[in-house]
Amino acid sequence: MDLHDNPEQASFRAELRQWLADNLPAGWGKTVREPDDPEALVAFLKQWQLKLYEGGWAGLDWPSEYGGRGASLAESMIFGEEYALADAPNMINMSVGAALVGPTLIACGSDEQKRRFLEPVLKGEDIWCQGFSEPGAGSDLASLRTRADLEGDHFVVNGQKTWTSFAHHSQWCILVVRTDPESERHRGLSFLLVDMNSPGITVRPLKEMTGHEWFNEVFFDQVSVPRENLVGELHQGWNVVMTTLAHERGSSSQHARLALQLDRLAQAAREPRADGSRAADDPLVRQRLADFAGRMMILRMSAWRHASTLDAGGVPGAEGSTLKILWSELDQEVKSAAIDLLGPRAMIPAGDPDAVDEGYWAYELLWSRAATIYAGTSEVQRNIIANRVLGLPRR
Numbered sequence: 001m002d003l004h005d006n007p008e009q010a011s012f013r014a015e016l017r018q019w020l021a022d023n024l025p026a027g028w029g030k031t032v033r034e035p036d037d038p039e040a041l042v043a044f045l046k047q048w049q050l051k052l053y054e055g056g057w058a059g060l061d062w063p064s065e066y067g068g069r070g071a072s073l074a075e076s077m078i079f080g081e082e083y084a085l086a087d088a089p090n091m092i093n094m095s096v097g098a099a100l101v102g103p104t105l106i107a108c109g110s111d112e113q114k115r116r117f118l119e120p121v122l123k124g125e126d127i128w129c130q131g132f133s134e135p136g137a138g139s140d141l142a143s144l145r146t147r148a149d150l151e152g153d154h155f156v157v158n159g160q161k162t163w164t165s166f167a168h169h170s171q172w173c174i175l176v177v178r179t180d181p182e183s184e185r186h187r188g189l190s191f192l193l194v195d196m197n198s199p200g201i202t203v204r205p206l207k208e209m210t211g212h213e214w215f216n217e218v219f220f221d222q223v224s225v226p227r228e229n230l231v232g233e234l235h236q237g238w239n240v241v242m243t244t245l246a247h248e249r250g251s252s253s254q255h256a257r258l259a260l261q262l263d264r265l266a267q268a269a270r271e272p273r274a275d276g277s278r279a280a281d282d283p284l285v286r287q288r289l290a291d292f293a294g295r296m297m298i299l300r301m302s303a304w305r306h307a308s309t310l311d312a313g314g315v316p317g318a319e320g321s322t323l324k325i326l327w328s329e330l331d332q333e334v335k336s337a338a339i340d341l342l343g344p345r346a347m348i349p350a351g352d353p354d355a356v357d358e359g360y361w362a363y364e365l366l367w368s369r370a371a372t373i374y375a376g377t378s379e380v381q382r383n384i385i386a387n388r389v390l391g392l393p394r395r
């Protein structure tokens with residue numbers, strides 16, 4: 001693995017850097033940031049997504065026949081790094097629409113589904129949510145109970161999903177349901193595309209400890225879904241789920257944004273505090289930051305190694321689990337260290353005149369708690385490594 005850009009990669013990096021400089025709003029990151037109001041934020045992010053699409057930067061790794069750029073994994077990694085360096089806005093629906101729905105439909109969808117759904121994802125016109133987890137089925141997804149009965153040309157869906165990110169802003173949902181009532185576990189499941197405006201759907205946002213509403217409970221009461229919205233074969237939805245999850249766990253560019261946050265923390269440690277001292281004067285603080293910097297490098301190397309394996313024709317697998325643990329646990333430690341270094345005032349949330357750095361670290365600390373849960377908990381990732389890498393027996 002060579003970590004230096006080859007000539008094509010260097011020109012790709014330069015083109016992207018220039019495009020971001022030309023297209024981010026004037027004063028971005030200094031006087032201008034995303035709006036706070038949730039509705040205004042969604043409108044802003046949709047506009048930004050359209051700009052990315054028009055500039056040829058949406059669906060980077062999707063094949064060009066589906067509106068993507070057909071970029072290599074190395075280019076996707078470069079994109080993640082440059083995008084984080086520019087501190088560009090989070091891409092709306094990246095984690096579900098572009099990262100999960102697109103690749104799943106490209107691999108398993110019908111021609112009509114590809115024609116109808118793919119381009120609006122890249123343009124940010126259709127926002128998608130992921131209806132997998134239920135109150136009794138998270139890590140153990142195969143125990144899900146939401147039911148869909150096939151009645152003529154449509155399914156009738158009843159049940160409940162939970163932790164459904166962005167459902168309150170979504171037009172569509174990828175929904176896993178039990179279509180064979182006699183079945184158990186992963187047999188007898190099906191994968192549906194559900195219009196979130198269908199009668200019988202109730203979305204109830206859950207307020208998190210950050211104070212924001214990100215995920216939701218979603219209730220389905222006699223919801224009608226046309227049969228043509230079935231992805232893959234009836235009762236064979238688990239194969240489609242596996243395609244989706246392989247993409248969810250294969251993500252490998254989060255390190256770039258965390259590296260930027262670590263720089264921001266090191267900078268904050270150099271700033272004089274109220275009593276004139278600086279956190280960075282303390283050798284233990286310097287050691288802690290140096291330890292993070294070393295682990296950041298390991299994380300970056302691991303992310304590139306993961307990308308190289310995939311580029312060489314491998315499938316996302318156990319390396320993805322290692323990366324997820326490394327990243328999510330370092331993320332939590334960096335955010336906790338920020339509060340230790342900056343003092344208890346750093347916990348004051350945004351909007352309060354006493355907040356440090358406009359409540360940035362308070363929000364980041366609270367949000368980071370989710371990182372070891374979503375996209376497979378740390379315990380589940382360790383089980384994968386134990387079974388598939390170390391060959392330890394299952395109990």
Ligand SMILES: Cc1cc2nc3c(=O)[nH]c(=O)nc-3n(C[C@H](O)[C@H](O)[C@H](O)COP(=O)(O)OP(=O)(O)OC[C@H]3O[C@@H](n4cnc5c(N)ncnc54)[C@H](O)[C@@H]3O)c2cc1C
Pocket residue numbers: 129130131132133134135136137138139140162163164165166215370373374375376377378379380383
């Ligand atoms: C911010 C956030 C966003 C999310 N967004 C979505 C979304 O959009 N769509 C969606 O469908 N889901 C979403 N989820 C749900 C997420 O996928 C689940 O929370 C996750 O799979 C864990 O399931 P659970 O919460 O039911 O916990 P459980 O599976 O009940 O786990 C509880 C605890 O037991 C441990 N555990 C479970 N099984 C094992 C085992 N076999 N061995 C050892 N330990 C085990 C877990 O690690 C955990 O600590 C989101 C979660 C978060 C935090």
